[in-house]
Amino acid sequence: MNEKVLLVDDDEAIREVLSLSIADLGYEVASAGSGREALELCRSFAPSIVLTDIKMPGMDGIELLSRIKALDPEIEVIMISGHGDMELAIESLKRQALDFLTKPVRDELLTAALFRAADRVAMRRQIGEHTRNLERLVREKSARLVELERRLAVGQVVEGVSSAIEGLIASFEQGPSYFNQMPCCIIIHNRYLEIVAINALGRERLGDVVGQMSWELYADRQGSGNACPVWMTVEHGQGQRGRETFIDKDGREISVLVHTAPVFGADGQVELVIEIAADVSEVGRLQEELRAVREKFQRLFDAVPCAIAVIDQDNTVTEANRQWRSDFGEAESEPCHRLFAHRDDPCDHCPVFDTLHDGVSHEGETVVTTRCGLQKNMLLRTAPILNASGEIEQVIEIAADITPIRALQDHLSSLGLMLGSMSHGVKGLLTSLDGGMFKVDTGLARDDWPRVRDGWGVVSDKIGRIRNMVLDILYYAKSREPELAPVAVETFVRDLAGIIEPKARGRGVEFVLRLGEAEGTLAMDETALTSAMVNLLENAVDACAEDKGKTGHEVVFSVEAMPETVTFVVTDNGTGMDQSTRERMFTLFFSSKGSRGTGLGLFIANQIVAQHGGTIAVTSEPGVGTAIAVRLPRGAAVCA
The missing domain is CATH 3.40.50.2300 (Response regulator)
Known part of the structure; x- marks a missing residue:
């Protein structure tokens, strides 16, 4: 070529x-x-x-x-x-x-x-061509050699099985053997359809039938031509299987599952037939026991007052108890992070993931949101589920609701933590207050009124921040019932606008008030509810001021008055929040502002609204904005 x-x-x-x-x-x-x-x-x-x-x-x-x-x-x-x-x-x-x-x-x-x-x-x-030809010849010769060895081995196996069966039959007259200990009725027939052997269990149930004709065991077989499974095996040389009815030694009918297998002689003809018969009624009894055990464990599984799920290698929930399904919905082969944490990606530091990789039980604590929107503190613990080879096949996750414990613990311990965490903030405010007072004093001494005004502005700002901080501590520390009194809705809204509008404009954010039909009164603790609404409005202003991705920020404060309820809606086009932040925004000490936030404002606002019998609904999208709707009953009932 x-x-x-x-x-x-x-x-x-x-x-x-x-x-x-x-x-x-x-x-x-x-x-x-x-x-x-x-x-x-x-x-x-x-x-x-x-x-x-x-x-x-x-x-x-x-x-x-x-x-x-x-x-x-x-x-x-x-x-x-x-x-x-x-x-x-x-x-x-x-x-x-x-x-x-x-x-x-x-x-x-x-x-x-x-x-x-x-x-x-x-x-x-x-x-290369010669090498390939040689390899082909070697493969062909090897295949022929393997085929010859296989034929020889098959012949030896047949001879060995025949010899073993003959020895097995001969052993019946010599005493018990392994044959007699089989858990089914084992019956051996010859080619002439005669029973030549039966094991102990078969003898116990059917009697000593050795020497009888094969079809005599059956309730509805009268002769060789009546399609007895043994006759079919001898005639066609193939094993048979199916449901049949035997007659026991007391004349009762027994429903059995029959399997037959031929044993061929050297002449290629069927020499013997091995018949194995299992009592179907016994199988049914065992199946019923198994079903009862399964139902019992399923009831126990569902009765456990924790959310339990079985999770496989790809984080898919395969089994879940009643509590899990009640909290997070039907599993339906969904990933656990989507059902449990409403995430598209696996959770960070997931105990299930750790257990799948190291085979050790892990535990952790997290805050989840149920399908009803209820937040729960959950204590998680995992354990590996091993297969027969000792390999990790699945992981069982137990999630215990510790929300009441955490609420009590937070209430008992957070006061000290709160005071300690805010001590540096108070110290900084006092230092700034000293600076403002110094400006006021020196301005008065020098008759420098611009300096006095500048210093007094610092003093006023720091006093306001200290007041808000102390009020937050007081609201959280003191368990008290709201002092409800009827307040005109329009007056309340205009007062809030008067507080927030200067702050918004000072930070370059447009504040829009939409009163609508703000008629009638609302039963409220005005001081407490004012604090709650100011927290929500200030957060909206902060979200707009911190959003550097767009311009034209505005906060819209509107009122929707109904005969039975009043809804205050705070809408902003600021940074927005993802689902994880929305679910934790009312949690104690959670803040997205870093060191500038205490993590108390929204927590206390949520408590105040709840004490007024109201609800807070939040919708938000990152980069788009947030809308918070506070719905309150006009004649609020005090809720503990």
């Missing part, structure tokens, strides 16, 4: 001359002007011989030689150089080049080098 030759040289004139010479010798020629182009042609053109210049810009011939050999060691490479450098020739031969030619290339040397390369390629191709 004509070999394919790839010529590589950066000199186009040399490529044209050598290409013509090589084509005249009967080879199929392709040329490349660089090493990179040559590598691409090695993949598409698939040459068996490559002639390459050594000195080329970019990738030189030595590097191209190495890459070609790495790509396909079977390609023969002839190096061409215009310098006749002996060191280059030696380096080329070290890297498995076939030959080394110097420019100008003489035709007889080129012809000889190409002939050697083509001869070497053809020889390698012939050796």
Whole structure:
């Protein structure tokens, strides 16, 4: 066959001359002007011989030689150089080049080098073909040998089984054996449909039937022509299976599941038939017991006052008890992080993930939101479920609701934590207050009224912040009932707007008040509810002021008055919140403001609204904004 030759040289004139010479010798020629182009042609053109210049810009011939050999060691490479450098020739031969030619290339040397390369390629191709033929012959001979060995082994197995059955039958008259200890009725028949042996259990239930005809065991079989399973096995040489009815030793009918298997003799005819009969009534009893046990454990599983789920290797919930389904819905092969934490990605520091990887029980605590929107503190504990090989197959996760415990613990311990955490904040406020007082004093002493006003502004601001902080502490620390009194809704809303609007404009946020039909009164503890609403409005202003991704921020405060309820709606187009933040925003000490927040404001606001018998609904989207709706009954009933 004509070999394919790839010529590589950066000199186009040399490529044209050598290409013509090589084509005249009967080879199929392709040329490349660089090493990179040559590598691409090695993949598409698939040459068996490559002639390459050594000195080329970019990738030189030595590097191209190495890459070609790495790509396909079977390609023969002839190096061409215009310098006749002996060191280059030696380096080329070290890297498995076939030959080394110097420019100008003489035709007889080129012809000889190409002939050697083509001869070497053809020889390698012939050796490969011979090797493949030898491998094919070896496989064929091996297959024939294996087939002969298999036939010999089958014959030996048949002889061994026949011998074992004969010895087994002979042992019946010599005393008990393993045959007598089988948990089913084992009956052996000969080719003449005679019972020749039966195990102890069969003898106990059916009596001593040795010597009887095979069909006499059956309630509805009268002769060999009545399709007795044993007769069918002898006749067709194939095992039978099905439900049949036996007659026990007391004449009662027994429903059994029958399997038969033929044992062939040396002549290829059925010599014996092994019949195994299992009492279906016993199987039914065992199945009923199993069903009862399963139901019992399912009732226990559902009765546990914790949310329990079985999770497999890909975080999919496969089983869940009643409490889990009540809190998080039907599992339906959903990932646990989607059901449990409302996330699309697995949770960070997931105890299930840790148990799957190390096989050790893990525990943790988290806050979840049920499908009804109720937040719960859950204590999680996991344990591995192993298969028969001792490998981790699944993980069981038990989630105990510790919300009441955490609420009590928070109420008892958070006062000290709160005071400690805010001590530095109070200290900073006092320091700023001292600075403002210093400005006031020096301004009065110098009769510098601008300095006095500046200092008094600092004093007023810090006093206001200290007042808000102390009120937050007081509301949380003191368990008290709201002092309800009827307050005009419009007056209440305008007072709130008067507090928030200057702060909003001071931070470059537009404040919009939409009174609508704010008629009538609302039973409220005005001081407490004012604090709660101010917290919500200030958070909306902060969300707008901190949003650097867009301009034109505004906070809209609107009222929706109904005959029985009044709803205050605070809407902003600020930073927005993801679902995880929305679910935790009313949790004690949770703050998205970092060191600037205490984590008390929204927690206390939620408590105040709840004490008024109201609810807070939050909708938000990151980068879009947030809407908070506070719905209160007009004649609020005090809730503890």
